Amino acid sequence: MNSTFKTSGFEIIPADDLSALNNFQKLIRDTSHKLIGEKANGVVIDDLNSLHKAFKSPEDANSFRLKLTSQLSNQVDTGTKVFEIFRTKLEPLVGPDVLVQKTPNLVFQPPEYPIPTELHRDAPANSPYEVIVWLPFVDCFNTKSMYVLDREHSQIAAEHIKQNPNDKNGFDEILLEHAALMEVPYGSALIFWSGLFHGSIINKESESRLSMNIRYKNLFSPTGLKDQLRYFNVLQTSQLTELGLDFQHREQFN
């Protein structure tokens, strides 16, 4: 894998299967428009960029997001679909024995939406052996996107907090200086390591951001504090792993 992932902890990657992504984006547009009771005008990305026009309050927008999440989970196996769309980048990272987050997070950030994603990192708590796929269904740039602190500066920031737990200003300085807003055009995804600090700010652009984030890890990689049974499903296993697990099962019970 010739990439910046190992050094930076993140990378913006193009879809292997753009046609599958387009179909997925259209499904999301169609489902969204059914929920808001409006007719789609034909250009999928325009419809999604304009979604905010259907909502009068942040509460309405959030309620829509929850309904959309639920409806999508009934219609499509998102974890498998996203993995298939970006397989050539994801499989070398997590290996052939793959766990996928059970319920992907759908994020809707209309312009001026007052609840951006707070700065955080997934690991610790989540396993440091997870990769997060952040998949926007529209073009994301400037404040419409999210920010990431790369591996080096996430480590510096983590050390700073450890040494100076009450120095929020010092931490914010590191963030302001080194956090980068990601430019992720539709047709691509941002993949990043669970140890990176990341978040978003209020969307000051004139378009809505609709995106999804979902996590993948290896079946045999260390788990972190998150309960693997509760949060992950098995997406696939290699033929060799199948033989090994079958062998262990027979040894134990036959």
Added chain:
Amino acid sequence: MKNYLSVLHEYADGDFSEPGVMKKPSFDLQRKAIDVLLQKRDAKQVQEFITSADQKFSAADFNFETNHVSGVVFFSAESLRNRNRDIDLELFNSLHEKFAEIFVVVESISIDNQQEYMSVSKRFIALNYCAQRDASNEWRELVTAIASKGITQ
């Protein structure tokens, strides 16, 4: 109408310290969640068990006439864990031998055929293996060595 056993879990204080999980579920909440599953399957509960860290579910608990019982519904896989926090594979296997159907609400586990049983059983084997490895000194030493020297040395 099918008959199921149900198994609730009494969480100790501090058990739900996992990030994102705000509180331990009450018995009322657990019963409601199990009721939803029972209604979906047109089934009723015939007996309720309660497990805790000190009171584990065991094969002896269902050592009674179970011919009229189709399955067992756990609120959480916590009820299937042993003192080391591993999934108790012997218990899980004995449940499968006794009952045609096993459900675990929180972990969305639904077993009503041999293929599903094998799939879940293998997942438990892998999970236990990883938990035992992660807790071992050998693993800790290996990780430390790799972190300091690099994986190829």
